[in-house]
Amino acid sequence: MMIAKFLGTRCPNSRRLSCTPTLQAVRRMSVRPAKHPPAATSPPLTPHAKTTIARLLSPRASKTPITALTAYDYPTALACSAHPVDITLVGDSLAQVCLGYPSTTRLSLDEMLHHCRAVARGTTSPLLIADMPFGTYAPSVSDAIRSAIRMVHEGHVEGVKLEGGGEIAEHVRALTKIGIPVMAHIGLLPQRYVSLSGYRVQGRTAESASTLLRAARALEDAGAFSIVLEAIPAVLGAYITEQLNIPTIGVGAGPGTSGQVLVWDDMVGTWSGHKPRFVRHFADVRKEVARGVSGYVNAVKNGSFPDPNREGYSMDHSEWEIFLAAEGRPSWTWTSAPRDAPTEDAVPEN
Numbered sequence: 001m002m003i004a005k006f007l008g009t010r011c012p013n014s015r016r017l018s019c020t021p022t023l024q025a026v027r028r029m030s031v032r033p034a035k036h037p038p039a040a041t042s043p044p045l046t047p048h049a050k051t052t053i054a055r056l057l058s059p060r061a062s063k064t065p066i067t068a069l070t071a072y073d074y075p076t077a078l079a080c081s082a083h084p085v086d087i088t089l090v091g092d093s094l095a096q097v098c099l100g101y102p103s104t105t106r107l108s109l110d111e112m113l114h115h116c117r118a119v120a121r122g123t124t125s126p127l128l129i130a131d132m133p134f135g136t137y138a139p140s141v142s143d144a145i146r147s148a149i150r151m152v153h154e155g156h157v158e159g160v161k162l163e164g165g166g167e168i169a170e171h172v173r174a175l176t177k178i179g180i181p182v183m184a185h186i187g188l189l190p191q192r193y194v195s196l197s198g199y200r201v202q203g204r205t206a207e208s209a210s211t212l213l214r215a216a217r218a219l220e221d222a223g224a225f226s227i228v229l230e231a232i233p234a235v236l237g238a239y240i241t242e243q244l245n246i247p248t249i250g251v252g253a254g255p256g257t258s259g260q261v262l263v264w265d266d267m268v269g270t271w272s273g274h275k276p277r278f279v280r281h282f283a284d285v286r287k288e289v290a291r292g293v294s295g296y297v298n299a300v301k302n303g304s305f306p307d308p309n310r311e312g313y314s315m316d317h318s319e320w321e322i323f324l325a326a327e328g329r330p331s332w333t334w335t336s337a338p339r340d341a342p343t344e345d346a347v348p349e350n
């Protein structure tokens with residue numbers, strides 16, 4: 001009876017008939033994404049209000065710090081949407097953190113669009129912004145327009161982020177004019193790490209601080225709805241914020257900005273590369289991942305996973321008997337798979 005319950009649940013190292021899932025089994029096993037974001041007619045799954053540009057710019061909102069996080073995929077977008085995250089940013093840090101490139105300058109527009117679409121599918125309440133990749137906007141205003149329209153059409157984002165100061169003010173003006181909200185980004189500009197001689201704090205001299213303030217004013221004047229301030233002295237972050245009417249989002253710019261942004265993998269502690277001074281780990285997901293992977297590998301190797309009672313499918317004993325009869329066998333005993341698993345360095349048999 002017990003055996004009957006397990007019948008067909010297990011097919012160690014074989015391609016037996018009993019392993020072929022029936023259509024019904026396929027249907028049951030299919031892992032469909034939950035219906036999220038909800039259809040327009042369903043009630044929202046999260047109680048959070050949709051972030052709009054007007055809300056970000058409202059004086060009332062300016063009293064509460066803005067929260068922004070990066071996301072590069074659907075599950076992360078869902079996690080951002082499940083909490084009062086105001087802005088989800090598909091940062092081009094995607095290149096390093098998610099795709100393994102040595103710098104953000106390697107990222108193509110098509111790669112960015114692929115990830116934007118995944119994030120868009122999981123985004124509800126946060127405003128969805130994405131970085132325009134290196135080389136897709138700086139060459140000319142018409143390049144910027146063409147690329148930004150692709151970000152909206154094919155990436156399904158609501159606004160774009162551009163790195164640069166006064167020299168890209170005309171690009172910002174043109175995009176804003178055609179209805180694409182622009183988040184500017186000044187201070188440490190990762191897309192220019194070579195000409196900046198590395199990832200270095202900016203605005204530490206009086207001259208550099210003045211240049212940044214001038215850039216911030218020019219970008220606000222050009223229509224940017226907010227400005228990311230990256231890796232600048234905290235006092236300068238607070239001063240620039242006070243001088244502007246649009247919100248600033250800091251990353252390594254101190255607590256005096258209108259809000260903060262962090263790279264997702266820095267926030268959850270999964271990024272194994274260099275940790276800039278401005279990063280704080282709010283979780284130790286890397287430790288949990290290690291626990292999961294080693295637990296899974298051990299359980300498969302020692303035979304404790306899967307447990308046919310809990311993680312297997314049963315088959316009616318009578319069906320099994322009919323099957324065996326058709327096979328021309330009066331009986332068949334399921335002997336346990338050998339437990340002396342091959343060692344790591346064993347060459348797999350063909």
Ligand SMILES: Nc1nc(=O)c2c([nH]1)NC[C@@H]1CN(c3ccc(C(=O)N[C@@H](CCC(=O)O)C(=O)O)cc3)CN21
Pocket residue numbers: 092093096097104188190199200201231263265266271274275276277278
């Ligand atoms: N994981 C990750 N987090 C990020 O914030 C991030 C990325 N990746 N990739 C794209 C850019 C690159 N960024 C960086 C990269 C390095 C530093 C950094 O090493 N800063 C030095 C400054 C040293 C100094 O000038 O005094 C630091 O130690 O903080 C800062 C920002 C920000 N972005």
Ligand SMILES: CC(C)C(=O)C(=O)O
Pocket residue numbers: 070090091092093094131228251261262263
């Ligand atoms: C750090 C944030 C602001 C960013 O630009 C990115 O993720 O690329």
